Each structure stands twice: as C-alpha cells, then as structure tokens.
Amino acid sequence: MSDPGADPLSPAIPRRGFMRVISGVGAAVLGALVGVPVIGAFISPALEKPKVDSWVKVSDDTALLDIGVPVRVDFVQTQDDAWVESRALISVWLYTEDGDVFKAYSGRCTHLGCGFTLAEDKKSFACPCHRGQFDIKTGAVLAGPPPRGLDELKVQVRDAAVYVQYREFRLGVPERIEA
Amino acid sequence: MIRGVIRWIDERIDIIGVKKGLLDRKMPGGLTWWHTLGSATLTVFMVQVVTGIVLAMYYSPSPDHAYDSIKYLERAVISGATLRGIHHWAASAMVVLVLAHMMRVFVMGAYKYPREINWVLGVGLLFVVLGFSFTGYLLPWDQKAYWATQVGTNIAGTTPMVGPMIVKLLRGGSQLGAATLARFFAMHVLLLPALLVTIVLLHVALVIRQGIAPRTAVLDTDAPPRTTDPEYPEYYRTRYAQSKGAGVPFWPNIISKDIVVGVVVVATLVVLARATGAGLESPADPSDSSYVPRPEWYFLPFFQLLKLFPGSWEAAVAVGLPSVLVLALLLLPFFDRRSLRSMRHRPVAAASMSVILAGSGLLIGAAVREEPKTAVVAEAGRPLSSAERSGRALFARQQCGSCHHIAGQKPPAKKDDAPDAPDLTEVGLRHSSAWLHSFMEDPLRFHSDSKMPPFGPPTLTHQEIEEITRYLTSLRGADPTRKPEYADTFPATKTRPGK
Numbered sequence: 094m095s096d097p098g099a100d101p102l103s104p105a106i107p108r109r110g111f112m113r114v115i116s117g118v119g120a121a122v123l124g125a126l127v128g129v130p131v132i133g134a135f136i137s138p139a140l141e142k143p144k145v146d147s148w149v150k151v152s153d154d155t156a157l158l159d160i161g162v163p164v165r166v167d168f169v170q171t172q173d174d175a176w177v178e179s180r181a182l183i184s185v186w187l188y189t190e191d192g193d194v195f196k197a198y199s200g201r202c203t204h205l206g207c208g209f210t211l212a213e214d215k216k217s218f219a220c221p222c223h224r225g226q227f228d229i230k231t232g233a234v235l236a237g238p239p240p241r242g243l244d245e246l247k248v249q250v251r252d253a254a255v256y257v258q259y260r261e262f263r264l265g266v267p268e269r270i271e272a
Numbered sequence: 273m274i275r276g277v278i279r280w281i282d283e284r285i286d287i288i289g290v291k292k293g294l295l296d297r298k299m300p301g302g303l304t305w306w307h308t309l310g311s312a313t314l315t316v317f318m319v320q321v322v323t324g325i326v327l328a329m330y331y332s333p334s335p336d337h338a339y340d341s342i343k344y345l346e347r348a349v350i351s352g353a354t355l356r357g358i359h360h361w362a363a364s365a366m367v368v369l370v371l372a373h374m375m376r377v378f379v380m381g382a383y384k385y386p387r388e389i390n391w392v393l394g395v396g397l398l399f400v401v402l403g404f405s406f407t408g409y410l411l412p413w414d415q416k417a418y419w420a421t422q423v424g425t426n427i428a429g430t431t432p433m434v435g436p437m438i439v440k441l442l443r444g445g446s447q448l449g450a451a452t453l454a455r456f457f458a459m460h461v462l463l464l465p466a467l468l469v470t471i472v473l474l475h476v477a478l479v480i481r482q483g484i485a486p487r488t489a490v491l492d493t494d495a496p497p498r499t500t501d502p503e504y505p506e507y508y509r510t511r512y513a514q515s516k517g518a519g520v521p522f523w524p525n526i527i528s529k530d531i532v533v534g535v536v537v538v539a540t541l542v543v544l545a546r547a548t549g550a551g552l553e554s555p556a557d558p559s560d561s562s563y564v565p566r567p568e569w570y571f572l573p574f575f576q577l578l579k580l581f582p583g584s585w586e587a588a589v590a591v592g593l594p595s596v597l598v599l600a601l602l603l604l605p606f607f608d609r610r611s612l613r614s615m616r617h618r619p620v621a622a623a624s625m626s627v628i629l630a631g632s633g634l635l636i637g638a639a640v641r642e643e644p645k646t647a648v649v650a651e652a653g654r655p656l657s658s659a660e661r662s663g664r665a666l667f668a669r670q671q672c673g674s675c676h677h678i679a680g681q682k683p684p685a686k687k688d689d690a691p692d693a694p695d696l697t698e699v700g701l702r703h704s705s706a707w708l709h710s711f712m713e714d715p716l717r718f719h720s721d722s723k724m725p726p727f728g729p730p731t732l733t734h735q736e737i738e739e740i741t742r743y744l745t746s747l748r749g750a751d752p753t754r755k756p757e758y759a760d761t762f763p764a765t766k767t768r769p770g771k
Contacts, residue, residue, distance in 0.1 A: 112524035119531035126538050127319050130358065133351035134326045140350065175330075176337055176344035 148249060148256035151185060155192060155253050162215055163188040163229050165200065170259065184208055185246060185257055186218070188229055197257040198232055199244040206264045218243070240267045293480075295523035300486035300515040303526065306380075307484065309373035311530040312537050314472065316365050319538060320404075323359040324461065331411065333457035335450050338413035339555040346552070357545025363408060365541060366401050367570045374398060378604075378625065381613025382485035385499035385508060388605035390478045393471055395601045400468045405568060407460040410453060418556035419565030421456075422448055427578075430587035448558075486515040488614040495611045504611060560658040562665075573635035576642075651680035651697070652746040663743030666736055670727070678747060693724070698749035700756060707760035709741045717763045 151166040152158060163186045170183050184200030198218075202209050207222035217235055218227040225237035232243030247258040261272045282288050330345040330352065332338055345352040374394060377383055383391035410421045425448065429439035444451030485491075490511055496504045520526065557563070567575045574593070581589045608621070615622050656664065667673065674684050675693035684693075699708070711718055713728035727737060748754055 109524055112528035116524050116528040116531050119528070119535045122535050123315070123531065123538055126535075126542050127322060127358070130351040130354045130542075131322050131326050134345075134349050134355045135329070137348075137350035137352070175348075176332065176340040 148258055150254055151187060151197070151257050152255040153253075155189075155195070155250060155255060158187060158189055158192070158195075158255075160192055161190055163198075163211060163218070165211075183259055185259065186243075187255065187257075190230070195248045195250060195255055196232075197246040197248045197255075198227075199246055199260070199262070201244070201261075201264070202239060203241050203244060203262070204237070204239040204265060240265060241269060244269060295527075296521050297480070297483075298516045298519045299484055299522055299526050300490070300512070301519040302487040302490075302515075303484065303529075305529065305533070306376045307526075308530050308533040309369055309376050310479070312533050313366065313369040313373055314476070315530075315534040316362050316369060316537060316541075317468070317472065319362050319541070320359060320366065321465070323355055323362070324465075326355060327359055328461055331457075333411070333454050335413060335453055335556070338411065338453060339552075342412050342552060346549075353549050354542070354545050357549045358541050360550035361541045361544045363405055364568070364570070365537060367405060369537075370398050370401050375625070377485075378621070379615055380485060380488055381615075381618070383605045384608070384611070384613060385504060387478075387482060387485060390475060390482070391605045392602055393475045393478070395598070396471050397468065397475065398601075399598070400464055400471065404460060404464050404468070405570075407456040407464065409568060410456045411460065412550075412552060413453065413556045414553040415556055415560070415563050416551075416553050416565065418448065418558065419563050420567050421452070423565050423567070425452075427590045431591045432587070483512065483516065485613075486512060490515045492612055492614050492617070497611060499609050499611045501611075554657065557658055562658065562661045569636070572639040573632040576635040576639040651678050652748075653750070654746075656746060657742070659739050659742045660746050661743075662736075663739035663741065666732070666740050667743055670732070670740075672740075675724075679749075696744065696747055698747065700745040700748040701754060702756070702758070703744075704756075704758045704760050705741045705745045707758070707762065708744050709737055710762065712737050712740060 149168055149170065151168065158164060165184055165186050167182060167184050169180050172179050172181050186198040186200060188196045188198070200208055202220040202222065202225050204220065204223060204225050207220050209218045209220040209225070209227070211217075211229075212219040212226070215229075217229060220226070220237065220239070223238050225239040226235040227233065227239070227243050228235055232245060234242055244260070244262045246260060249256045249258075263270045263272050278287070327345070330341055330349055332341040342356070345356060349355075377391065377394070406421075406424060409424075410417045425439055425442045428442055429435040431438055440446055442452070442455075443449075444455040491508065494507075496507055498504070577593070578586055578590055610618075612618065652660070673681060676696045677683050677693075678695075679697040703711075712726075712732075713734075714726045715722035715724040716726065725731075727740075728734075732740075748756065
C-alpha cells in the first residue's frame with residue numbers, strides 16, 4: 094500500500110485527506126441511492142392527492158321527497174382501501190322546503206361522528222351520543238357539544254333525480270376541513 | 273460546543289478509546305480489493321433491512337391480498353417499484369457476495385488458525401441468506417412463487433423417515449396455502465433477521481478482535497508444518513504483530529475502499545431495479561398443474577443436478593448433497609490443519625474448488641439451455657398462459673390438427689376424403705377472439721357449406737371453447753410482435769339457417 098522507502102508521513106497527509114473526502118462523498122451517495130426511494134415510499138401516503146368523488150344518486154324523483162321533513166338516505170360506497178376494495182355504508186340527510194332547492198347534510202355528527210336521528214318534533218336533528226342538536230333548515234347547532242353546524246354536501250338535480258357529492262370532514266373542530 | 277459534548281460523553285463512556293480501538297486500529301499490509309467483499313455484503317444487508325422495512329408496510333401476508341398489495345405498491349406508491357426492484361436484486365447480490373467472500377477466505381486460507389470459529393459463523397450466515405431467499409421468493413404469491421415453493425418444500429419432503437413431517441412443518445399444514453404464507457413471512461421478517469443480525473454481530477466482532485488475516489506470504493515462510501504444532505501459536509503471534517506494524521489504519525485507508533465498492537454495488541442494484549424491476553407473473557393458481565416452475569438462478573446448479581439422477585437416487589441427492597455440503601464446509605477448518613495458506617501449496621483445495629465452480633457453471637449452462645424447451649411453445653414463440661395451454665391440450669384432444677395445419681406442429685395426414693381446412697399458423701392475426709369463439713360454436717352459421725362440425729355445447733363447454741380461442745389468438749406466425757388486423761364479419765342472425 095504505502096511506498097517502501099518513502100517518508101511515511103509527508104505523502105500520507107494529502108493521501109489520507111483524499112481518502113477522507115472519498116469516504117464522506119461515497120457515504121453520502123450511498124445514503125442517497127437507498128434513502129431516496131425508501132423515504133419516497135415511506136412518505137408516499139402523505140403526498141397522496143385527494144380523490145375526486147363521483148356524484149351519487151340519492152333520490153330518483155324529487156317529487157317523492159316530503160316538503161319540510163328531512164329524509165335519510167343510505168347508500169353503499171365502494172372505497173379503495175389501499176389494496177383492499179371495501180364497502181362503506183354512508184348516510185346523508187336530504188331536506189327541501191319547496192321542492193326546488195335541496196340541501197344534503199352528511200349523516201355524521203360534527204362532534205365525534207355518531208349517526209344522528211330526526212328528533213320527535215321533526216324540527217331538529219338529535220345526536221344520541223352526547224345530546225347534540227341541529228336545526229333541520231340550516232344545520233346550525235341548537236344545543237350540546239358539536240363545535241360546528243352539520244356538514245353540507247354539494248347537491249345537483251338532473252332529470253328530477255337528486256345527486257350528492259359525499260365528502261368526509263375532520264371531526265371535533267370548529268372549521269370545516271376535508272379529511 | 274461539539275468538542276464539549278464529545279468530552280462530556282468521553283469522560284463517561286470513553287468514546288475516544290472506542291474510536292482508537294475501532295477506527296485507528298492497524299490493519300495488516302497488502303489488503304486487496306478482494307478484502308472488501310465482506311463489507312460489501314454487510315452494506316447490501318443494510319440495504320435489505322431498510323428497503324424491507326418499508327416493503328413490509330405495503331404487504332399483506334395472506335393469499336387473498338398478498339398479490340394485490342404488491343400490485344398496489346408498484347402502481348400507487350411513490351418509487352414503490354424501484355424499492356421492490358432494489359430488494360429483489362439485492363437478494364441476488366447477497367448470495368453472490370457471500371459466496372465470493374467465502375471463496376476469497378478459502379483461497380487465502382484465512383479460515384485456518386486462529387479463525388476457525390469465524391469460518392463456522394460465516395457458513396451459518398450463508399445458510400441464513402439462502403433461507404431468506406427461499407422464504408422471500410414465496411411472498412409475491414404469483415405463479416413463480418407458488419410453484420417454486422411447491423418444488424422446494426417437496427424436495428425437503430423426500431428426506432427419509434421424517435420427510436412428511438418436515439413438509440408439514442415448512443408449510444404449516446399439508447397444503448401450501450394461507451398458513452405457509454404467514455409462516456414464510458414471519459420467518460422472513462422476524463426469525464431470520466434476528467438470526468442474521470446476531471451472527472453478523474459475532475462475525476464482525478471477531479474480525480475486529482482477531483484482525484484481518486495477513487497476506488498468505490507472511491504466514492507461509494518458516495511456518496511449522498501444521499497449525500496444531502505447539503509452536504504454531506507463538507509463530508503466528510509474532511508474524512501477525514510484524515505485519516500489523518507495517519500496515520495502515522482502518523480509518524480512512526480501508527474504509528474508503530469499502531465505501532467505494534459499496535457505492536458501485538448499490539448503484540448497480542439501483543440501475544437494475546429501475547431498468548428491469550422485480551417482475552410479477554400472474555397470481556398463483558394452484559389448479560394450474562401445467563406451470564413449469566423455475567428456481568432462482570443460484571439454485572439452478574442444484575435443480576439441474578437433480579434432473580440427472582433418476583428415481584430413488586433423486587431423493588438421496590436432493591437431501592444428501594446439501595447435507596454433505598454443509599458438513600464439509602463446517603468441518604473444513606478442523607480437518608485442514610496444514611499451516612500453508614497460499615493456493616500454490618494447496619493442490620487439493622485448488623482442485624476441489626475448480627471442480628465445484630466448473631460443475632456449477634456447466635449445470636447452470638445446461639439449465640439455461642433447457643429453459644426455452646420447457647417454457648416457450650414453438651408455434652406461438654412465447655410461453656403460454658394457463659388458459660392458452662389448456663386450449664392447446666384441447667386442440668390436440670379434439671384432433672383439430674388432423675385437418676388444420678399449424679407451422680411447428682405435425683402436419684395433417686393427406687387423405688383424399690379429408691376436407692380442405694384453413695392453415696391456422698397465423699389465425700391470431702386474422703380473427704378476433706369473439707369471432708373465433710362464435711365460429712367454433714357453430715361454423716354453419718358463418719358458411720352454410722362449412723365442413724367443420726359444430727363444437728358448441730354439448731360437444732365442448734363454452735369455457736373449453738374459450739380456452740381453444742385463447743390458444744388460437746396466440747398464433748401469430750413467425751413474428752409475434754405483428755399487430756393483428758381483423759376484418760371479421762358475423763352472420764346477421766343468431767339462429768342457424770333452417771332452424
């Protein structure tokens with residue numbers, strides 16, 4: 094390795110410096126070669142773009158919906174759960190005052206996500222978990238712990254059928270943020 | 273600041289002493305590039321650990337989901353395909369590097385006194401690595417994985433007396449299935465890593481404690497003839513101290529070489545991973561008995577050797593040869609006690625290594641040469657899917673070939689009364705699968721003067737007709753890359769004339 098006969102110290106100093114640089118650069122390259130794909134795959138879920146949901150038909154005919162009384166519609170949505178295709182039962186509440194303008198509320202209480210029901214007076218929604226109450230007309234909180242009014246979903250009426258675009262929102266916070 | 277922290281730690285746990293013992297320790301002079309093989313293996317093992325951890329986050333060890341989870345990794349996860357490619361190629365690299373490292377140690381006689389224990393640990397590592405390869409091969413749960421593991425576990429089953437028990441133990445039951453996959457996964461990510469890490473730590477600790485073996489010449493001059501001679505330890509100590517005194521420090525002289533080799537090896541793995549990936553065949557199909565399984569390439573010599581031994585001999589070789597190999601490797605440092613280390617003085621060692629290398633090379637060559645015959649069908653120019661193979665078998669059973677000719681198959685016998693049937697060599701270029709299926713069902717619907725009998729139910733089921741259809745669409749003549757151009761015309765009505 095070292096030159097026999099040469100001064101053991103003087104040539105060794107620049108050479109050792111070179112070896113240190115090679116080692117440092119090499120180690121960095123090694124780290125990058127493996128680290129980039131490994132970290133990329135690890136953080137991949139955090140960078141995933143939100144999926145565009147399609148419109149779900151919740152009522153065949155607007156004429157069949159009662160005026161002034163909300164009605165619950167349950168439907169099954171296929172969800173891509175990574176490599177498993179799972180089906181989730183989803184509830185939305187439809188409400189109309191005049192048969193022209195429709196409102197759709199997500200069926201989950203904004204407090205902790207329980208499913209709520211129509212109160213006996215049919216003027217408000219009542220959540221059985223912590224006695225949250227919401228107005229049927231506006232979705233506003235009337236009583237109890239919910240931090241915000243009900244989550245309204247986008248509604249579309251085409252050929253007398255009602256479609257909604259289902260979304261999930263963060264629970265327990267005053268702002269409406271998509272989950 | 274940093275210096276203060278270092279001093280604070282050093283006062284308590286003496287890290288400067290550790291640095292002196294690890295990084296500044298002198299290595300014997302004359303270390304070659306061959307001496308980097310061990311550290312290269314360690315580098316690749318660390319690559320396997322980090323890639324394996326993230327792969328496990330996207331894997332489901334159940335026959336229902338294993339294949340889909342890998343599809344998902346390749347399709348939806350950022351750099352998922354690269355990650356899997358690296359892990360796949362690094363698995364091969366591990367085997368290559370471990371064997372190369374072992375050969376380096378063998379050639380330089382470094383397994384002799386005082387490194388017998390480390391040689392035995394190294395042999396253990398070789399078999400743990402092969403265990404990783406065997407268990408990891410099944411995890412994708414594709415055809416290759418399933419059938420290679422069938423064969424692998426069946427080989428273990430040919431062991432006399434305890435064979436059936438070993439098969440059940442390996443498979444977690446008598447059948448290869450859900451329990452096998454869970455078992456292999458647990459071994460691959462829990463048992464074997466724990467085992468490997470433990471042995472590697474011991475192996476490396478011994479390398480540090482004993483130092484790397486010096487050049488063969490250092491220990492070959494004036495040596496007592498046998499390492500068991502009472503004066504040998506003293507001779508060794510003196511010589512080794514001399515060679516170390518003339519040597520170089522581990523950091524940075526040796527480490528820089530190790531890192532350079534590590535970068536070259538890992539960069540190669542990344543290039544291979546990006547260029548070819550890890551491959552994924554169709555999902556495991558336990559009912560497809562016509563699939564021809566191939567083991568990973570480094571098992572090919574063994575695989576090919578088994579073919580040379582018929583019947584009862586095969587079982588003896590299948591179990592006996594690996595057992596003899598393990599024993600020979602383990603016992604090597606205990607029966608080879610001559611002190612001379614250079615290959616020039618070890619004709620038996622040189623000869624046996626040449627025989628094993630040449631034999632393995634020849635067997636791999638033979639296995640590769642045989643491959644096309646077993647996998648690629650002449651008339652289609654490519655391996656067929658399971659449905660296409662079933663169709664091919666039906667084609668033969670229904671004696672379609674007695675009227676129709678396909679280049680590459682036996683031509684039909686020319687009989688005067690035989691109808692003049694179209695040549696099917698390029699039928700996949702002329703007709704769509706829908707047309708072929710309908711035509712075979714009832715040729716008279718298409719040509720009222722057709723001499724071909726109808727094959728629709730009850731003669732053949734729709735499933736069977738579809739299988740023949742799949743086979744026929746695979747027939748595209750000499751150049752399988754040509755794109756078909758269909759000009760199919762279907763009869764106007766679904767009913768047969770006259771019905």
